[in-house]
Amino acid sequence: MTTALAERSRRIATRVARTTSALHDGPAPELPPHRELARRELAAYASRIHLTDLVREHGSPLFVVDVDRVTTQLLALRRELPEAQIHFATTSLPHPAVIRAVDAFGASFGVASRGEIDLLEREGVAIGRCLHANPVKSVADITGAYLRGIRTFVVDRPDEVAKFRGLASDYSVLIRLSFPNPRATADPSSSFGIAPEEAGGLVEHCLRAGLRVSGFTFHVGSQTVSAAPWVHAIRRTLALMRRLEHAHGIRFDTLDLGGGFPVEYDEPVPSLGELARGIRAALSAAPRRYRIIIEPGRFVAARAMTLVTRVVGTADRLDGRWAYLDEGVDGAYANIPAEDVHALVFAGSELDVQPPADETGERATRRLRDHRREPVTLAGPTADGVDVVARRLPLPPLAVGDLLLSPMMGACTATTAAGFNGIAPTPIVVVPS
Numbered sequence: 505m506t507t508a509l510a511e512r513s514r515r516i517a518t519r520v521a522r523t524t525s526a527l528h529d530g531p532a533p534e535l536p537p538h539r540e541l542a543r544r545e546l547a548a549y550a551s552r553i554h555l556t557d558l559v560r561e562h563g564s565p566l567f568v569v570d571v572d573r574v575t576t577q578l579l580a581l582r583r584e585l586p587e588a589q590i591h592f593a594t595t596s597l598p599h600p601a602v603i604r605a606v607d608a609f610g611a612s613f614g615v616a617s618r619g620e621i622d623l624l625e626r627e628g629v630a631i632g633r634c635l636h637a638n639p640v641k642s643v644a645d646i647t648g649a650y651l652r653g654i655r656t657f658v659v660d661r662p663d664e665v666a667k668f669r670g671l672a673s674d675y676s677v678l679i680r681l682s683f684p685n686p687r688a689t690a691d692p693s694s695s696f697g698i699a700p701e702e703a704g705g706l707v708e709h710c711l712r713a714g715l716r717v718s719g720f721t722f723h724v725g726s727q728t729v730s731a732a733p734w735v736h737a738i739r740r741t742l743a744l745m746r747r748l749e750h751a752h753g754i755r756f757d758t759l760d761l762g763g764g765f766p767v768e769y770d771e772p773v774p775s776l777g778e779l780a781r782g783i784r785a786a787l788s789a790a791p792r793r794y795r796i797i798i799e800p801g802r803f804v805a806a807r808a809m810t811l812v813t814r815v816v817g818t819a820d821r822l823d824g825r826w827a828y829l830d831e832g833v834d835g836a837y838a839n840i841p842a843e844d845v846h847a848l849v850f851a852g853s854e855l856d857v858q859p860p861a862d863e864t865g866e867r868a869t870r871r872l873r874d875h876r877r878e879p880v881t882l883a884g885p886t887a888d889g890v891d892v893v894a895r896r897l898p899l900p901p902l903a904v905g906d907l908l909l910s911p912m913m914g915a916c917t918a919t920t921a922a923g924f925n926g927i928a929p930t931p932i933v934v935v936p937s
């Protein structure tokens with residue numbers, strides 16, 4: 505095995521293990537209330553959107569995307585952070601229907617690549633309002649993005665500044681700051697951003713190169729479950745902005761708080777309202793003229809997509825029962841190794857979502873009526889030993905043909921799927937309105 509493959513296996517094994525940690529050998533433990541609440545919500549939702557009909561029509565595996573949920577999440581952000589301009593992080597779910605919903609809501613976009621600008625252009629989005637949030641780009645990327653209308657870029661190091669040479673002067677840059685957050689599931693500050701104490705030097709470098717610095721941006725880390733990292737980052741950034749405005753006689757106009765707003769996977773998270781209270785209090789010290797930006801990805805996208813998979817095989821192995829699904833960590837569940845997030849998995853029979861073949865559905869219903877649960881390891885469809893979605897999950901007994909559902913599957917799932925073993929990407933259907 506190459507070092508890269510060995511590292512990938514280790515990473516996946518560690519991350520799947522978290523799903524397992526609450527489950528021990530022996531009888532299946534009592535299910536947590538969070539799971540039961542999520543089950544009830546998903547069962548009601550599946551019935552409302554006629555999920556069984558969608559599976560009958562489109563088969564499985566299947567992603568079901570619901571743009572109404574995109575709008576609901578955007579409304580929640582607008583209610584809790586009314587001063588903030590929303591730039592949806594396109595990367596998290598670059599689906600045309602989602603882009604149209606975000607655009608129709610009146611929010612804008614953060615982009616990270618040429619491909620994302622292509623998509624937004626195709627959907628008729630005003631590119632001039634979008635923000636290029638990737639701090640490291642090629643000269644061709646910068647020139648291309650500029651020619652297509654982007655007027656706000658992000659930089660985090662002097663080398664990047666030189667790449668803007670030759671562009672007209674009708675654009676500005678935000679300086680990306682680093683605020684490490686080891687508790688976040690994915691901490692972008694480990695790859696991007698300049699330490700606040702070094703940022704003054706970078707601002708001077710930009711000014712000498714003729715770039716207009718409109719302000720600062722940071723990302724406190726994905727799935728951040730307390731307001732404290734934002735509060736700390738906002739306070740430090742505002743102090744830095746005050747000091748630099750005074751020192752250089754300049755006026756900034758933008759403070760971008762990034763993404764990181766969390767959603768409930770296998771554990772409850774604090775409400776947006778609770779986080780926003782802390783954020784709003786910290787922002788009250790910002791000058792009124794500052795434009796506040798947020799770049800939510802997961803918070804907008806995750807709830808919008810539900811995954812349906814099917815059992816394609818079962819086995820009794822030394823460590824117990826296994827069920828093999830038509831989706832795994834190289835596909836739709838790529839968020840497990842990539843981000844260490846663990847969507848809940850429900851048997852269709854727990855939700856009254858049955859496979860189309862009546863007979864199989866009846867069998868599944870009978871098994872559920874037993875109220876029995878047995879620990880089962882869920883594996884993906886590849887011939888890859890680390891393609892394990894969850895170990896020893898207490899589920900109703902599963903048989904070939906049974907359906908499984910995972911909610912909260914919109915963020916960094918379809919986009920990060922690798923197509924390993926030549927397995928085709930899972931189709932995405934839009935819930936009819």
Ligand SMILES: Cc1ncc(COP(=O)(O)O)c(C=O)c1O
Nearest residue numbers: 593637726763764799800801802
């Ligand atoms: C620059 C930037 N902004 C926003 C986001 C969205 O972050 P989250 O999904 O945690 O809201 C990301 C992550 O992809 C990012 O890299």
